[in-house]
Amino acid sequence: MRESTRREGAWQFLTYTFILLGTVVTLVPLYWIFVASTLPESEFLSSTDPRLLPGDAFLSNFQSLQARENVQFVGSIGQMQEYIQLGPVYFAYDFWHLWNPGAIENSVFIAVVYTLLSLLLCSMAGFAFAKYEFRFKKPIFYAILATLILPIQLLVIPLFLLMSQLDMTNTYWAIILPWAANPLGIFLMRQNMKSIPDALLESARMDGATEFQLYYKIALPTMKSSLAALAIILFLFQWNLFLFPLVILEQSKYTIPVAINQLVGAQRVYYDQIMVAATLSVVPIFVLFLFLQKQFVSGILAGSVKE
Amino acid sequence: MAIRETTVTVPASVSDRVRFLRQAVSERLPSASDTTVGYLFLLPAIVLFAVFLAFPIVYTLYLSFFRFQGVGGETLLWIDTQFLSYRLVSIADLQFVGLQNYTAMFSDTLFHQALFNTVFILVVQVPLMVALALLFAVALDASFVRFRGFFRTALALPVSANLVAYSTVFLLMMQDAGLVNYLLTSVGLGPIPWLTSEFWSRMTIVGAVTWRWTGYNMIILLAGLQNIPQQLYEAAEIDGANRIEKFRYVTVPQLRPVLLFVFVTSTIGTFKLFSEPVIINGGGAPLESTITIVQYIYQTAFIDFRLGYASALTYVLIGVVSVLSMIQLRVGGEDGA
Numbered sequence: 221m222r223e224s225t226r227r228e229g230a231w232q233f234l235t236y237t238f239i240l241l242g243t244v245v246t247l248v249p250l251y252w253i254f255v256a257s258t259l260p261e262s263e264f265l266s267s268t269d270p271r272l273l274p275g276d277a278f279l280s281n282f283q284s285l286q287a288r289e290n291v292q293f294v295g296s297i298g299q300m301q302e303y304i305q306l307g308p309v310y311f312a313y314d315f316w317h318l319w320n321p322g323a324i325e326n327s328v329f330i331a332v333v334y335t336l337l338s339l340l341l342c343s344m345a346g347f348a349f350a351k352y353e354f355r356f357k358k359p360i361f362y363a364i365l366a367t368l369i370l371p372i373q374l375l376v377i378p379l380f381l382l383m384s385q386l387d388m389t390n391t392y393w394a395i396i397l398p399w400a401a402n403p404l405g406i407f408l409m410r411q412n413m414k415s416i417p418d419a420l421l422e423s424a425r426m427d428g429a430t431e432f433q434l435y436y437k438i439a440l441p442t443m444k445s446s447l448a449a450l451a452i453i454l455f456l457f458q459w460n461l462f463l464f465p466l467v468i469l470e471q472s473k474y475t476i477p478v479a480i481n482q483l484v485g486a487q488r489v490y491y492d493q494i495m496v497a498a499t500l501s502v503v504p505i506f507v508l509f510l511f512l513q514k515q516f517v518s519g520i521l522a523g524s525v526k527e
Numbered sequence: 528m529a530i531r532e533t534t535v536t537v538p539a540s541v542s543d544r545v546r547f548l549r550q551a552v553s554e555r556l557p558s559a560s561d562t563t564v565g566y567l568f569l570l571p572a573i574v575l576f577a578v579f580l581a582f583p584i585v586y587t588l589y590l591s592f593f594r595f596q597g598v599g600g601e602t603l604l605w606i607d608t609q610f611l612s613y614r615l616v617s618i619a620d621l622q623f624v625g626l627q628n629y630t631a632m633f634s635d636t637l638f639h640q641a642l643f644n645t646v647f648i649l650v651v652q653v654p655l656m657v658a659l660a661l662l663f664a665v666a667l668d669a670s671f672v673r674f675r676g677f678f679r680t681a682l683a684l685p686v687s688a689n690l691v692a693y694s695t696v697f698l699l700m701m702q703d704a705g706l707v708n709y710l711l712t713s714v715g716l717g718p719i720p721w722l723t724s725e726f727w728s729r730m731t732i733v734g735a736v737t738w739r740w741t742g743y744n745m746i747i748l749l750a751g752l753q754n755i756p757q758q759l760y761e762a763a764e765i766d767g768a769n770r771i772e773k774f775r776y777v778t779v780p781q782l783r784p785v786l787l788f789v790f791v792t793s794t795i796g797t798f799k800l801f802s803e804p805v806i807i808n809g810g811g812a813p814l815e816s817t818i819t820i821v822q823y824i825y826q827t828a829f830i831d832f833r834l835g836y837a838s839a840l841t842y843v844l845i846g847v848v849s850v851l852s853m854i855q856l857r858v859g860g861e862d863g864a
Contacts, residue, residue: 231770235666242663243681246742249696250684252706256699345572352565360573367580369791369852371799373821374841377828378583378590398579401572431564460690462802463821467829477691477802484695484806491699498692509687513680
């Protein structure tokens with residue numbers, strides 16, 4: 221008995237050590253991003269005695285990032301100070317002239333519009349696949365599903381050519397439209413919408429609801445949590461897109477990943493600025509992730525475990 | 528006559544008009560018996576899908592049989608952007624070359640190198656990551672572990688880190704005088720040439736990818752674990768199975784479909800590798816030891832302008848990924864599941 225409890229204790233100790241070690245290894249690079257962004261370059265790059273506690277150089281690092289000419293990182297938001305001095309009335313009057321988005325604003329705008337549009341398209345398509353019968357339903361669905369195994373980077377060449385033909389290079393739409401009908405999103409929505417009882421839709425039909433009303437008054441409200449999960453997945457997907465924006469966008473429309481990459485590509489690499497940029501790109505997502513963690517988990521699960 | 532003149536026709540109020548319009552619209556809307564309803568809901572998604580996904584896939588196949596005739600004249604317009612100093616305007620000059628693009632691959636040593644690197648990373652990284660994810664999942668599933676929510680969130684957090692940002696951080700940490708070597712030296716292990724040796728630079732990529740995706744896969748496996756009926760473990764216990772036997776004979780077989788999903792998505796993920804080698808290794812350094820297939824395709828297409836050849840490479844990669852996925856599905860599906 222004593223032998224077995226001792227063994228049990230050793231087992232628990234091992235398990236905890238493993239989990240803790242993994243957690244530390246996972247968190248150190250993230251922690252280090254934040255620390256490095258608050259230190260002068262010379263201090264966090266020092267090989268003999270790197271600092272591991274936050275300093276107070278965040279603002280000056282941020283200012284040197286803002287002062288760069290080739291990449292506008294934080295556009296209008298960063299210059300808000302000047303606008304305030306100009307006066308709120310002037311700001312409101314001349315908003316469009318003053319609106320000069322940097323990478324952060326570009327990224328946020330693209331990701332938000334993309335997420336909303338994609339949620340609408342995917343839920344409508346999912347509703348159709350789950351609740352209606354029509355010809356070629358199966359072949360169309362499998363065609364969409366098949367593209368899931370395709371690495372999206374491989375579409376860069378034809379998409380680039382297509383966008384040049386449509387004269388859509390260097391527009392927000394070039395980044396938003398191609399994956400708006402997201403195959404994964406359509407698949408997830410179809411899986412989840414199947415659980416809406418047909419009787420519910422039928423009784424609403426008896427009450428004279430149109431088919432579109434069934435969609436937005438019954439299907440959408442019951443799908444709230446899956447929609448939230450899908451929203452996070454779509455947002456992250458768009459926030460992280462790198463290769464396609466790199467190819468198709470020019471400086472004024474750079475998203476965060478492309479902009480950060482510009483800081484690396486220069487002759488001299490400004491690590492302090494990179495760290496600030498990295499922090500700025502990571503923090504909003506962390507907050508989003510922490511708040512919606514549960515939905516994110518169930519969202520991944522819905523796509524993976526269900527047949 | 529006179530009476531008629533006195534009846535003033537009152538113009539319909541706005542709300543009446545709206546009501547009337549609504550009624551007219553809803554009468555024209557398709558009903559459930561209509562087979563077109565499904566199509567109507569599908570239409571917007573299908574249009575975008577056809578234009579921006581299906582068409583490019585077919586168009587790539589078409590392009591792969593052509594050679595793109597040179598740069599200059601009317602065909603190209605050069606615009607200097609920061610990273611890429613061109614912008615394509617039309618692709619008028621295409622010359623049909625048949626299967627030439629495909630046969631050229633046999634003697635393309637850089638392509639072989641890219642293929643080798645990708646397969647090397649695949650063979651090392653995917654099993655390592657899946658094993659780690661499985662161990663973390665099993666550990667977090669143990670009944671005595673506290674603060675599960677915290678550990679789960681912490682381990683999954685890297686998924687939300689921006690690809691480019693995290694790659695840059697790895698570039699910094701892995702330098703000869705970087706944080707990792709500092710830690711290694713301070714515990715008595717010598718510095719490792721993470722970015723300058725061919726072997727270790729590949730391992731750096733392996734490490735970075737593993738760091739980012741292990742937690743994600745752990746969450747999926749954790750859910751799979753929770754779906755295993757508890758009775759199976761109890762039955763195994765009655766038969767006198769120890770912890771390892773229970774893991775071997777209950778957990779792994781029961782998890783097979785989920786493990787399969789993790790393997791397939793990770794394999795596809797490895798073939799997609801682009802940002803990590805581009806940023807951490809400056810696009811293949813040292814000595815092309817980390818150049819990946821997607822990166823090679825990107826270079827061929829957008830730096831060398833061999834669009835036809837790049838398209839052919841794309842199709843070969845699509846073929847490889849599909850075949851590998853199918854093999855994994857076969858192997859994973861054969862016994863049980």
